[in-house]
Amino acid sequence: MAGDTLAQKIIARAAGLTHVAVGDDVTVRVDLLMAHDGSGPRRWRPRMEALGAPLWDPDKVVLVTDHYVPAEDQVAADILQETRDFARDYGVQKFFDMEGICHAILPEKGLLKPGMFVAGGDSHTTMGGAYACYAAGFGATDTTGIAITGETWTTVPETILVQLNGQLNFAVTAKDIMLRLCRELGMDNSFKVIEYTGSGVANMAMAERTVLSNMAAELGAETGLIGVDGVTIDALAATGVDTAGAEAWASDADAQYSKCFTLGASGLEPQIAAPHSPVNSDDIGHFIGTQVDQCYIGACVGAKLTDLHMAAAVLRGRQVAPGTRLVVAPSTAFTMQAALADGTLRILEDAGATFLPSGCGACAGFGGRALGDGDVCLSTTNRNFKGRMGHANSRVYLGSAYAAAAAAVTGEITDPRDFLDANRTAA
Amino acid sequence: MRVKGRAWVFGDAINTDLLAPGYAMTLPPKELAQHCLEAVNPDFAREVRPGDVVVAGDNFGLGSSREQAAISLHTLGVGAVLARSFARIFYRNAINIGLPALSFDAVDEIADGAALDLDLAEGWLKRGGDTFALKPLPPHIRDLIAAGGLMAQLHEKMAKQRQAEGSDA
Numbered sequence: 001m002a003g004d005t006l007a008q009k010i011i012a013r014a015a016g017l018t019h020v021a022v023g024d025d026v027t028v029r030v031d032l033l034m035a036h037d038g039s040g041p042r043r044w045r046p047r048m049e050a051l052g053a054p055l056w057d058p059d060k061v062v063l064v065t066d067h068y069v070p071a072e073d074q075v076a077a078d079i080l081q082e083t084r085d086f087a088r089d090y091g092v093q094k095f096f097d098m099e100g101i102c103h104a105i106l107p108e109k110g111l112l113k114p115g116m117f118v119a120g121g122d123s124h125t126t127m128g129g130a131y132a133c134y135a136a137g138f139g140a141t142d143t144t145g146i147a148i149t150g151e152t153w154t155t156v157p158e159t160i161l162v163q164l165n166g167q168l169n170f171a172v173t174a175k176d177i178m179l180r181l182c183r184e185l186g187m188d189n190s191f192k193v194i195e196y197t198g199s200g201v202a203n204m205a206m207a208e209r210t211v212l213s214n215m216a217a218e219l220g221a222e223t224g225l226i227g228v229d230g231v232t233i234d235a236l237a238a239t240g241v242d243t244a245g246a247e248a249w250a251s252d253a254d255a256q257y258s259k260c261f262t263l264g265a266s267g268l269e270p271q272i273a274a275p276h277s278p279v280n281s282d283d284i285g286h287f288i289g290t291q292v293d294q295c296y297i298g299a300c301v302g303a304k305l306t307d308l309h310m311a312a313a314v315l316r317g318r319q320v321a322p323g324t325r326l327v328v329a330p331s332t333a334f335t336m337q338a339a340l341a342d343g344t345l346r347i348l349e350d351a352g353a354t355f356l357p358s359g360c361g362a363c364a365g366f367g368g369r370a371l372g373d374g375d376v377c378l379s380t381t382n383r384n385f386k387g388r389m390g391h392a393n394s395r396v397y398l399g400s401a402y403a404a405a406a407a408a409v410t411g412e413i414t415d416p417r418d419f420l421d422a423n424r425t426a427a
Numbered sequence: 428m429r430v431k432g433r434a435w436v437f438g439d440a441i442n443t444d445l446l447a448p449g450y451a452m453t454l455p456p457k458e459l460a461q462h463c464l465e466a467v468n469p470d471f472a473r474e475v476r477p478g479d480v481v482v483a484g485d486n487f488g489l490g491s492s493r494e495q496a497a498i499s500l501h502t503l504g505v506g507a508v509l510a511r512s513f514a515r516i517f518y519r520n521a522i523n524i525g526l527p528a529l530s531f532d533a534v535d536e537i538a539d540g541a542a543l544d545l546d547l548a549e550g551w552l553k554r555g556g557d558t559f560a561l562k563p564l565p566p567h568i569r570d571l572i573a574a575g576g577l578m579a580q581l582h583e584k585m586a587k588q589r590q591a592e593g594s595d596a
Contacts, residue, residue, distance in 0.1 A: 039492060039493070068453075123490065123491050138516065139517075139519060139523065141576065141577050144578070145523075145581060153567055188514075220486060220489060277440065365450050383444075385442045386444065387444055388449060
């Protein structure tokens, strides 16, 4: 018998079985249930009360406010209040109110542990896959069911192996890899898992790895897994997670994959995805000179401390072009503090950036931070569907934080390498 | 379960921002549903009638986990969604709220406005004189739809549990 993939190992453990085969329908015990103000308590409470059901295990539930923060009107304020009331009434201790975006909060607070089955009320829950968690997004009825029973069903998925060979070139990032993969693999890999491997992953820092896992959601995958190695262990240890036995959470050498896709990292150019889909990606050279009104550095995927560092490398001593807006929303309060402490925020501020609170608002078109009719935006976020960031006639391009910062300087899509010194800048 | 209505044909990759736009997400379900698919067909929400069937290509419902994407279709009275393939979270959401989401290969043969007649239990779709076979659903999905969705199924389960606990005592 062939060995097991990491996905099979985690599902088998969560299902209380020694082995599961691809295609098996199984019931799993969920190790961690995460939801935010948009997807959680406001949807759970009425149905839990109608059933007279308690929360199955408050210690295994994480709640975060990130979609409607800070409240811009009474409706948003009420949604946030419902979230706070639920956390109090149901005894949820792991409640993070206006501290940042849920997918960044989970690892920051040391809540992810390799081998966990994590159910999240948000599609980018996949981000936890970088920590070898089977982290998948679920809708509100599914998460309500889990909140009550601690269980859900899943069909054991096949795994597509993405092999990244070689080293990324200067100023090429994990974001560029993912935009390229959206074009190569498409967004219709539903009911499948993506697993990343190869020297390009082995040499990649944790923050960049989380981009691969986050945007597995754009590939349509259940989750985007990376097996545990030294980089994972170090990242976990830094947040106080007990790493004993963590190495076991990796695929067996003889595991069966449904497909293997190889991407040569060293040949990859910076990528831009054109409106209105991440699959519309191509080398940045094809987009040079496209005028932009706004550059947005934000979201779980695109406003980590490393992204702010990339932007600062471009913006140091430069100014945002007249008539162009640079809007920055660091992914968490912790990121904001770190960027303040190391001088990054000052560089962005001096360049003319406008700061938004940590949260999902501008990325998802929530709240009063949306794009207007005809606005063109270059965004570090993960999807650019028509109307997502605001008006149906707005146009969103996707790229790395390097690309967003470079476009802010010139007011048009620009190769960020024009502004960077390969000898001074570490991605 | 029988569904009768007109076909509303859409293309590939109908995403959750089209089905439930972010800017309208704080509205009550009935009002949010009025914005469903407005960016691709401004008449849809106003003119769709109970029992009508949404017919689409690949990867229907990709994007966000927002259940309002499925709820909006359900609220408008859409009787079923037929697509060549579905995004996973949308598919689960639809089944969980009792909106049949059926994977169907011959979507290209269904014209916009065609009169459709589906029988989920018997597994067929009729359009005029033509009959198409529907793929059989896995047992746990069939059970979920038969129960009327996940909440109804949980309600049944918990009632049985309470009964069993009561008779033990």
